Amino acid sequence: KFLNVMPATRKSGPAYWLRHPYARIFITFLIMACNFLLFAEDPRFYSITEVDMAGPGNAIQLCFLNWPPSAMWIALKVCIALVSIVIGMLVGKFLLHKLILKRWWRLKLFKEDRGSFFCMALTTGVSLLTGAYLYNFIIALGMEGYEEYLLNGKLIMDNQTYGKIGMIGKWLGDSTTVFLVLDMMLQEKKHYRHWAPTLRAKWDTKLGKTFCTVRILAFWVYQLILTPIALSLVLTDAIDWSSAGFGSTGLERAILAGIIAFCDMAIVGQDWEYPRFKTDTDVKLPGMGSGSMNCNCIKNHPVVITGKWFNYGIVMIIMFLDFDDLYSHLTYSPEQYGQYVNPDTMRILSVMNITEAYDVSQLNWTVRYAANKTGEDLLLSARYLGLNWTYKLIVIIPAAFMALTFFVGTYFGNKRITKRKKAQAAEEAEKARLLAEDFNGYGGVPMDRMVELEEEDDEFESEDESSSSIEADETVGDIKGEEILENEWGKKYWS
Secondary structure, three states: OOOOOOOOOOOOOHHHHHOOHHHHHHHHHHHHHHHHHHHHHOHHHHOOOEEEOOOHHHHHHHHHOOOOOOHHHHHHHHHHHHHHHHHHHHHHHHHHHHHHHHHHOOOHHHOOOOOHHHHHHHHHHHHHHHHHHHHHHHHHHHOOOHHHHOOOOEEEEEHHHHHHHHHHHHHHHHHHHHHHHHHHHHHOOOOOOOOOHHHHHHHOOEOOOOOOEHHHHHHHHHHHHHHHHHHHHHHOOOOOHHHOOOOOOHHHHHHHHHHHHHHHHHHHHOOOOOOOOOOOOOOOOOOOOOOEEEEOOOOOOOEEEEHHHHHHHHHHHHHHHHHHHHHHHHOOOHHHHOEEEOOOOOEEEEOOOHHHHOOHHHOOHHHHHHOOOHHHOEEEEEEOOOOOHHHHHHHHHHHHHHHHHHHHHHHHHHHOOOHHHHHHHHHHHHHHHHHHHHEOOOOOOEHHHHHHHHHHHHHHHOOOHHHHHHHHHHHHHHHHHHHHHHOOOHHHHOO
């Protein structure tokens, strides 16, 4: 029941209420609130040490950072980056999308060219990461002093800057998701017809004689008003985020990150057309009047971004980032970020001297207190109690179960065909086979009947013109009636 398309008339049951418009809007705002709360509680975002993103950081360095001094090695790095991008795009388009998802798995979610851009983005990221490891292997063999130019996950920014950039990105994604969910529900008039009928009727109407509609104007006004407010709260000192939290522990922060990841999956699962996303409504892109964006970068194989895939593609990317965030909280240790813990209150302090932040011997409360340097450090509301594997499994098992349920449900939901539908398909296939064998191009009349008609017409020609004409019309009319009665396909194929 949860995998079926939501009926337009049903007004009861858990699936109805879980997919109700107000439930969907609540989930989007819950994600936004939880992200701001986690931003205030996350101790990593108050560290002045350099960001280390193993995996994504390697791919970023391959394309933009850590260039070698020699022109030959620069050319090698550029070639590996370009080849990795091209291979990733081709693998995503033809292998993952066309062959695996469409032909082998036959997922309706990826029919035609839908989802091709998302597949290409995933495989390109993996290809760039592979290219980074290949580059490291090559320079280790042939470059002197290669250690300095090995590609790793470190970026040219500290964790404080990265935290603010990440929060801005999450705000843009969350705020866009709020509007996207509302926009899709107002565009689709088939489900929950009793909900906001007046607003739905006027949502996509033009304003006067202009090309602008109510939904396009609402999107840009919404973004232009709220985005500057959010940016000012994150980038300025209007709020002291380091002390704005409730004093969470590592386990509580991991649970909060897990809730955010669960809500990301819930947004997709609450869609009225999930898991097949088969709809008659051409869902338009946010802030635009069209329902898709096409790119013919590969001849005869266009890359298409539909309204649904644009909306949920953003959510899926954010989902992967949130799972990475969950992993970071489970593996967090204060020493990795130039921080230490007050043994009395268990609150975390972040060293604000860059030299001392990298000195492990200085990351100790006793040492800092004896040197009278605790006042120079930033005291956070977050606490650290340490996480053993028992507490980690409390978060890991539900998170893994949710992710597995989501992807398995999406897969089997796209493959799900009932016995009744299979029987209908077999019956239609048998009728089509018999039709192809017994019928020819004479307007749907069987061959043996056509021969009889021709023989009778020859007999009528030898008789009187007026009487034979009447008899022929009656005979042919009788035969037509017999064919229509004898064969249920007669009405459809009679010319």
